[in-house]
Amino acid sequence: MINRSGTAHYEGLGKAGKGRLNTQSGVLTEARYDFGARFENEPGTNPEELIAAAHAGCFTMALSFALAGTGRTDGTLDTKAVVTLVQDGDGFTITKSALTLVASIPGIEQAEFDEIVAGAKVNCPVSKLLKCEITLDATLQ
Template structure:
């Protein structure tokens, strides 16, 4: 059984003069504005890299909670942060690196076991795998 969730983006205009909105199926984000200025100039609003980081940090924290619990350690607290780097590459940009930082409080867990669980979780949480996933495309051009 596949669980399907969706998000959508709407864009109007050119790259610098245009603007868009991003919404999620759950409406936890509804018509959240984004644009060139929120992505490249630090203006208020969101951007794709920030949303990708939020998805990874959230998924990782949940997956690490599961891994810890399966190993007999219930975490008191897990704080995960994903820092997504958008780098200039040729004529465009690409995400070349994501720094994942995690701070955990879990009783009776030694450093070696913690690092093993943390690294295994990094490789296996669903959003980590997303970044290695095959992406299919269905495209349609409406007549002018």
């Protein structure tokens, strides 16, 4: 079992509040997050972009290992995830994570590529965690 951690500290309440995020690895150290960073595109981070980065990274690594499992040793994978946050009554809900993949895998046939990509989409741990629609647009170059 592997455990990873992150922390959030928030001072003040509502729109006036200011927060800081930290990760166990130190990649995020006192990273700003607040209303402005989340809803008004001000500097800082927000939970949705962190989820998007986690989903893109997890899916891409799962796909990389699945392709390596077929004996392949070369290729490139570029994935973007767009997480959608919508108003839901008095709160908000994440309704979708849209993955867009551009891959270059020498010698792979389209049908095999499609099958491996579909498996990585449903089997990456972050996909399993998310309770929203997950779409995937995969392009093999």
